[in-house]
Amino acid sequence: MAIFLKNGTYINPETLEFIKTGILVHEGENGKIEFVYKLPDKHQYQIIDCTGKYITQSFVCGHHHVYSALARGMRAPRKNPENFNEILKYVWWTLDKALDVEMIEASALYTAMASLKNGVTFVIDHHASPNAIGGSLEIIASAFEKVGASHLLCYEISDRDGTEKALEGLVETAEYLEENQGLVGLHASFTVSDDTLQKAVRLMKHNDTGIHVHVAEAESDQLHCMKNYGMRVVERLQKFGALDSPKTILGHCLHLSKNEKQIISQTPVWVVQNTESNLNNKVGFFNAAELGDNIMMGSDGMHSDMLRSAKAAFFVGQNFDTIGYESVYQRFRNADKYLNSNNFKGHGPNNLVVLDYDTPTPLNQGNFYGHFVFGIESKHVKNVISQGKLVVENGKILTVDEDKILAGAKVQAERLWAKMR
Numbered sequence: 001m002a003i004f005l006k007n008g009t010y011i012n013p014e015t016l017e018f019i020k021t022g023i024l025v026h027e028g029e030n031g032k033i034e035f036v037y038k039l040p041d042k043h044q045y046q047i048i049d050c051t052g053k054y055i056t057q058s059f060v061c062g063h064h065h066v067y068s069a070l071a072r073g074m075r076a077p078r079k080n081p082e083n084f085n086e087i088l089k090y091v092w093w094t095l096d097k098a099l100d101v102e103m104i105e106a107s108a109l110y111t112a113m114a115s116l117k118n119g120v121t122f123v124i125d126h127h128a129s130p131n132a133i134g135g136s137l138e139i140i141a142s143a144f145e146k147v148g149a150s151h152l153l154c155y156e157i158s159d160r161d162g163t164e165k166a167l168e169g170l171v172e173t174a175e176y177l178e179e180n181q182g183l184v185g186l187h188a189s190f191t192v193s194d195d196t197l198q199k200a201v202r203l204m205k206h207n208d209t210g211i212h213v214h215v216a217e218a219e220s221d222q223l224h225c226m227k228n229y230g231m232r233v234v235e236r237l238q239k240f241g242a243l244d245s246p247k248t249i250l251g252h253c254l255h256l257s258k259n260e261k262q263i264i265s266q267t268p269v270w271v272v273q274n275t276e277s278n279l280n281n282k283v284g285f286f287n288a289a290e291l292g293d294n295i296m297m298g299s300d301g302m303h304s305d306m307l308r309s310a311k312a313a314f315f316v317g318q319n320f321d322t323i324g325y326e327s328v329y330q331r332f333r334n335a336d337k338y339l340n341s342n343n344f345k346g347h348g349p350n351n352l353v354v355l356d357y358d359t360p361t362p363l364n365q366g367n368f369y370g371h372f373v374f375g376i377e378s379k380h381v382k383n384v385i386s387q388g389k390l391v392v393e394n395g396k397i398l399t400v401d402e403d404k405i406l407a408g409a410k411v412q413a414e415r416l417w418a419k420m421r
């Protein structure tokens, strides 16, 4: 049933124009919305009273890791990591090797639920489960669809566990892309051989899609590349054709030379920044200078709250980045541009959030950015509409039993932690 949002104020996500109106929301992958002042036939619509509320396009996470959902609260690793490579080895590569299909499903159900509750209806995910590769993307896709979130998935192909696992990752990707929209995931330059990189780009071109890869997250990625291939990471990716696609996503991009920045700004690729993760891993600070305009935001698996990511990027960026009031909002919204200009399905105008935003000061088109940085938070997300369907009402998920999924996730978290001993 189509939805009628009654008496709200629509904020145009691009122009920030405020329109006091009723909105008819149609269901479907890239369904439309219509501004109407009088409802034609009330029996045909699910009516939601939005008096005093703001309505705008829902949000996108440009880089997530479903696989990390069950990490919260787990005990310290057997060795205290002293650098980024040790964080990977002792934390994430220990965790992802222990994942099985039940744990992946629980992680995906929770991530989809958490995302929607924060107004994020579309997640671009980068998945790894080296001992449960085959079918993993389909499990995540089904879980997301069950909860009502849209997705653009990939498997993190890597030689870090040997060439056989790299091949399994390629096969999983090829099979998934036959039926679904998705990307070709690569872990990072330092864990991907020339042979695997070549095969991944071939797969990318065959499916007319892009690569999704971590780039220069730590200086060690660059040192490895220089030592083994005599060039820098972005140069290596360009040499193999990974940067030819406007669907390609480069995660982090912290340690780049002038030439690498120039390459990125002159190719159609997208960069995704993940401020809180960078702070947590102590790997450096993102700076958009000379990178061009194709920059979006992700959470890197830390959480599913993009309003929080935007605030972190803004405040950290005051010291280290070119970010300002307008550009923090642009970067927050750029994933819309990435998805729509590349014709990905699932982020049409019928994806909306209804914000119950109380403010002691006036809010309008002219001062929206100030409210975006200092005021609007995920706690203001009241209702969420995904592909034209109401999926969150008064902060509660409607599509699945929230308590049951949380209880199931706890069981899987305990299994995972026991396996990691």
Ligand SMILES: [Zn+2]
Residues within 6 Å of the ligand: 063, 064, 065, 126, 214, 251, 300
């Ligand atoms: Zn990541």
